[in-house]
Amino acid sequence: MLAGANNALRTVSAPAGRPARENPATGVEDAELDQRQRAHAAGLMRVNHAGEVAAQGLYQGHAAVAREKSIEEQMQHAANEEFDHLAWCEERLRELGAAPSRLSPFWYAGAFAIGAASGVLGDRWSLGFIAETERQVCEHLEGHFESLPENDGRSRAILRQMHEEEAEHGKNAIDAGAAELPPPVKRLMKLTAKVMTRTAYWL
Numbered sequence: 001m002l003a004g005a006n007n008a009l010r011t012v013s014a015p016a017g018r019p020a021r022e023n024p025a026t027g028v029e030d031a032e033l034d035q036r037q038r039a040h041a042a043g044l045m046r047v048n049h050a051g052e053v054a055a056q057g058l059y060q061g062h063a064a065v066a067r068e069k070s071i072e073e074q075m076q077h078a079a080n081e082e083f084d085h086l087a088w089c090e091e092r093l094r095e096l097g098a099a100p101s102r103l104s105p106f107w108y109a110g111a112f113a114i115g116a117a118s119g120v121l122g123d124r125w126s127l128g129f130i131a132e133t134e135r136q137v138c139e140h141l142e143g144h145f146e147s148l149p150e151n152d153g154r155s156r157a158i159l160r161q162m163h164e165e166e167a168e169h170g171k172n173a174i175d176a177g178a179a180e181l182p183p184p185v186k187r188l189m190k191l192t193a194k195v196m197t198r199t200a201y202w203l
Helices: 002-012 035-065 069-095 104-120 123-147 153-175 183-202
Strands: none
Touching: 035 069, 035 104, 035 123, 035 153, 035 183, 069 123, 069 153, 104 123, 123 153, 123 183
């Protein structure tokens, strides 16, 4: 319980802390962005940061009710990598003169509840939820590649690393025996994600 509370606090309270790995944008020169480009890049990175806050809640919620030790360890490993993503996005936001979403506690609590609730159904369904979430996250990141200012190399370097690891998390969930979620559940997940991304862009 104490470890879970610590994870929640460090996730929703900026600064998030030092990531375990080097920022992928290290060595990439920052671009000259005009005010509109900077504001748009900041909005997108705020969305990505909010997504990583939710990812922490989701993985911690799944891990809390996992029945197999190996599944719990897989969730914790993924959560550790997602925390690096969180810290990298937060660092980029500071560089752009922006702040994380003010609704971070809400994103974390909601995702934790969803993760725990789906995990109660069993590990296969929990893994299925992870696999579908990561698939939708990869689609979302691909959209950001197209929307970011062309010369914003630092943001792009971070998102490329995130995309690679999100895809790996999804594949690992499938390999571990993820169940295929019903289409209505997938549509509901996409709708929920759309509400979060549109809100976090501004708030």
